[in-house]
Amino acid sequence: MSTRGATRALGLLLIVASTLVACGDANEDKLGGTIRTPALQVGAVRVSDDSRGADGAPFAMKAQRGGVLLVYFGYTSCPDLCPTTLADIGHAIKQLPKKDRSRVSVALVTIDPERDTADVMNSYLDHFVAGGHALRPVDESQQAAAQRAFNVTAKRVEEGDTYSFEHSGTTYGVDEHGTVVVEWPFGLGSTVLHRDLVLLLARNLDKGAMT
Amino acid sequence: MTKFRRTLVAVVAIAALGVAFAACGSDSKSGDTESGGGKLTVANAWARSSPMLAKAGAAYVDIENESDTDDALVSASVADTIAMKTELHETISEGGAMKMQMVEKIVVPKGKTVTLKPGGYHIMLMELKEPLQEGATVDVTLEFEKAGTKTVKAEVRT
Numbered sequence: 515m516s517t518r519g520a521t522r523a524l525g526l527l528l529i530v531a532s533t534l535v536a537c538g539d540a541n542e543d544k545l546g547g548t549i550r551t552p553a554l555q556v557g558a559v560r561v562s563d564d565s566r567g568a569d570g571a572p573f574a575m576k577a578q579r580g581g582v583l584l585v586y587f588g589y590t591s592c593p594d595l596c597p598t599t600l601a602d603i604g605h606a607i608k609q610l611p612k613k614d615r616s617r618v619s620v621a622l623v624t625i626d627p628e629r630d631t632a633d634v635m636n637s638y639l640d641h642f643v644a645g646g647h648a649l650r651p652v653d654e655s656q657q658a659a660a661q662r663a664f665n666v667t668a669k670r671v672e673e674g675d676t677y678s679f680e681h682s683g684t685t686y687g688v689d690e691h692g693t694v695v696v697e698w699p700f701g702l703g704s705t706v707l708h709r710d711l712v713l714l715l716a717r718n719l720d721k722g723a724m725t
Numbered sequence: 726m727t728k729f730r731r732t733l734v735a736v737v738a739i740a741a742l743g744v745a746f747a748a749c750g751s752d753s754k755s756g757d758t759e760s761g762g763g764k765l766t767v768a769n770a771w772a773r774s775s776p777m778l779a780k781a782g783a784a785y786v787d788i789e790n791e792s793d794t795d796d797a798l799v800s801a802s803v804a805d806t807i808a809m810k811t812e813l814h815e816t817i818s819e820g821g822a823m824k825m826q827m828v829e830k831i832v833v834p835k836g837k838t839v840t841l842k843p844g845g846y847h848i849m850l851m852e853l854k855e856p857l858q859e860g861a862t863v864d865v866t867l868e869f870e871k872a873g874t875k876t877v878k879a880e881v882r883t
Contacts, residue, residue, distance in 0.1 A: 593781035593850070594816050595823055597773050598843035601883050634778045641776035642883070667822045680824035683844075700823060701844050 545713060546706035547687065547696035556585075556663045557692015561623055561649040561656060564632035565639075573621065573649055575663070576692045580718040581617040582711060583688040587666045587681065589626035590638045595683050595700055600642035603685065606708035607643065614715055620646040623660055625668035625679055627651055664694070687714060764791050765833070765872040770879040772850070773843075774859040782808065782850040782857050784865050784879045788831075789838040797830040797870045801848040807863055809852035816844050825849075830870070857881045 556575040563573035577583035584603055588596035600622070607618050620643045624630035627650050630638075635648035651657035661668060668681040683700030687710070695714065698707055765788065772784040784803075790796050802811050815828050823844075831846050833839045841847050848865065850857075857863065862878040869875070 590776070590779055591781050592825075593773075593783040594814070594825060594843055594847050597775070597779075597783070601773065604883070637777040638779060641774070641779075669822070671824065673827075678825055680819070680822050682821060683818075683823040700818075 543713065545696050545710045546702060547698040547710050549696055550694065554664060554686075554694040555692055556686075556688060556694060559660050559663045559692075561621075561660050562652045564635060564648045564650040565646070566636055568647070570652070573647055574692070575621070575660075575688055577688055577690045578617065578619060579690050580715075580721075581619065581690065582714050582718070584618065584620045585623065585664065585686040585688060586621070586684075587623045587625050587661065587664065587668065589624055589679055589681075590630050590634050591626065591676075592678070595681075597642070599683065599685060599700060600638075602704040602707055604642045605704035606711055609704075609708045610711060610715075614712075617715055617718075618711060621649050622646055623649040623651070625657075625661075625666075625681055627657065687711075689714075689718070765789070765796055765869060765875075766791070767867060767875050767877045770865060770877040772857055772863050772865075772879045772881050774881050774883045775853055775857040777856055779856070780851070780853055782853050783814075783843075784848040784850060784863065785841040785843070786848075786865070786867070786877060786879070787838055787840045788833045788867075790833040790835055792872070793835055794871060795832060795834045796872055797832045798867055799830045799870055800868045802866045802868075803850060803863055806854055807857075808850035808854060810850075812849045812851065813846070814849045815846050833869075859883050 559575040560572035562570045564570055575583065575585060586599055586603070588599065590596070603620055607615055607620075610618070622635065622639060624635060630650060632648060632650060635650060639646035639648055651660060664686060666682045666684070668679050671678050671680055685698040685707070686694050687696040687698070689695050696710060698710070768787045768789065770784065770786040772782060775782045784801070788798060798813065800811075801813060813828050813831055814825050816823055816825050828846070831839060831841070839846070859881055861881045863881060864876055865879045866874055866876045
């Protein structure tokens with residue numbers, strides 16, 4: 515092929531390449547979750563941690579240094595939303611490289627402390643997210659304070675001899691300072707969550723390298 | 726460049742663009758909806774695996790109505806060795822909060838497919854007798870207004 519032909523071919527290749535890029539991850543560095551302005555500050559919130567070995571010690575809503583804390587308010591008698599969300603969280607973390615998995619911690623805050631005993635919550639977390647924190651408010655004021663800080667609504671709905679809850683389905687991503695950096699509404703799924711975790715962990719590493 | 730070469734480059738470029746665009750549309754599912762001649766079919770049945778001490782579970786299915794009349798799922802049941810009670814539920818979003826409510830039936834209009842899925846319609850399994858173990862299957866019997874009863878095997882997944 516002549517030089518002119520080669521140039522033309524190269525030009526065409528560039529067009530093809532840019533088409534591929536355009537349809538692919540144009541938002542590669544953008545989080546899939548929602549960002550609230552101003553961000554919620556939850557670092558001052560303490561909830562009793564009923565995970566095995568924690569023995570009710572107050573848990574602070576902050577990630578470990580350079581990590582991410584995922585917080586979800588739910589209840590274990592919830593058949594649809596809560597198991598789906600926790601399964602998504604579990605899948606998203608499992609897909610991370612091994613070295614990064616321990617940088618993500620998970621806290622399930624029960625909105626139903628009456629039925630959600632420590633045993634029930636621990637069994638629930640074991641199933642979906644091994645090593646998750648089973649947070650069970652000690653009293654109504656601790657529960658109300660936690661829900662207020664995260665802007666969570668939870669309303670008990672009586673159903674004959676049982677009850678369920680009308681509640682926020684959001685998962686919160688909290689950084690080491692107790693700032694909610696991203697919120698994932700129900701339904702985004704594990705792929706978006708996983709991608710966002712990768713991004714958040716990479717950003718935290720960058721920040722760590724600069725300081 | 727000869728005319729032939731020029732044409733060749735153009736053809737290759739168009740083909741490559743085609744491939745590039747095809748790569749974009751990755752979500753298109755292959756249609757496995759073979760026309761069965763006026764049938765109602767239930768497919769992709771699955772149930773969420775449940776933790777050791779959990780009392781509630783959920784099962785999901787796709788219902789395709791190829792008949793010429795609307796139909797509706799009116800009840801679902803499982804063996805009482807699995808769960809004591811089964812109800813049809815819907816999760817709905819209201820002003821940021823999600824709530825669950827019992828529904829009397831799930832309408833499946835003619836020519837449509839209704840998918841029971843997390844965050845929407847589901848078959849709620851109440852008072853589970855034992856945990857739903859990943860990999861196991863659960864027989865779920867569905868009763869329709871017009872198509873009668875159908876039993877499907879729901880695969881338990883996490």
